[in-house]
Amino acid sequence: MLAVGKELLIGRTLNTNAHWMGKRLARMGTMLKQVTTVDDDLGEIASAFRGIARRSPDFLVVVGGLGPTPDDMTLKGVADGLGVSLRRNDVALRLMREHYAMRGMGKVELTPARLKMARLPAGAEPLLNETGSAPGVRLATGGTTVYCLPGVPAEMKGIFRRAVEPEIRARVGKLNRRYVTMKLEGALESDLAPLIAAELRRHPGAYVKSHPKGTREGVSRIELDVAVVGDRKEWADRECRAIVAEMKEGVVGLGGTVRAVRGAGG
Template structure:
């Protein structure tokens, strides 16, 4: 009787978090939770979440071990900044067996941001433009350090910054512009635009809806939390049948509308 691989239809993904502050318990690993929710919403199955120290050998080992398991996607967070202990780019390069090199596109991204603020480029700031050979920078609209993307042995590998809002932005840019491996499922997303409700006020309702419908919901603040809150709410789901996931998204959206009205928020057609 032939051996059947029960995992053959799964689109596996792995997540690596890099940072001593996470291992010590000082920082809760919300980045891994967000990445897991987002990849799951696209139809991936998260096989493993690994947390390692800001040590080059640990980072190299984490990437090598993940690559050995042949997931479709590997996403890391942390370690892309300008300080001495930001070692992810170097660790990824060593894991892939390539050199770090100054990437012109990444350098231009960094120069443009610092020049707008009349801040000079130092060696530490220039460090963020060094990527593994063959990698591409991923736009970071919320910070300075670009993400790092490389397609290696049929695996989409993305390294994101550790600051949550930067990680989220780089992850979305990766999904929009770079990812090659996508599960053979239907994907649907819709948006609500809300004025007059603080993100923190809506957060417990969003948490309940995520659990209720097993769906991805992300609030993107566009205004000022205390004085003029404006939210872009992303609702996304994936599945085998397009009609089912659209129904799930619309049902969630309608419940959110009711909650927003109860909280005296204003729904806009756009921002």
């Protein structure tokens, strides 16, 4: 994901879009590989876009900066990154007209600020935005499918669900993910480390990670995540259960306790 917006860099807005999209992709059994957040700056957007595209990810989702104001310069930045120009797109223009008409604003004048939202990088296609005025954008470069989505969460989510997710799902295939969080007390993370290393050797491809949550009354508290992804549901269930049982035994062996096990497949 390439997230564009000064508000994300000055502590005005938490990047909940990355959080939401990361969770959705993880549930599908795939993963958001990298998130880069840049300022509303043409050079920054173009340079970050080129840097990411060079690594040829399957998908790149650019979020934010599609609106009508001067700081909304994502499409120009992406076009610069691609070395193409912006062109008025008639389908995008029609989508915008329909957006205003449906809101009883059929007579809204298509000012330069509004027309800007219908100027897409050459070769791109617009994506219907059911909630806001700026259409999303889809284009292909090298082996990468690029989506540009608005930063307003409701608009981003609507277009992602309808236009992005089905395409990613088709590429990923059907995967089953089991994800469990164990709440541990009384064990030090540094003592868990060799147990985790052993689990990772015993169950290649599994994910076992500890998150220290400080101490309460001198007792160390840790959340331990276990995740397994596989095409066979029964296998993923079995692997996840085995890791949880083995870690539980290890934690008790260290003099700690497992306070809770939460999640699917535990």
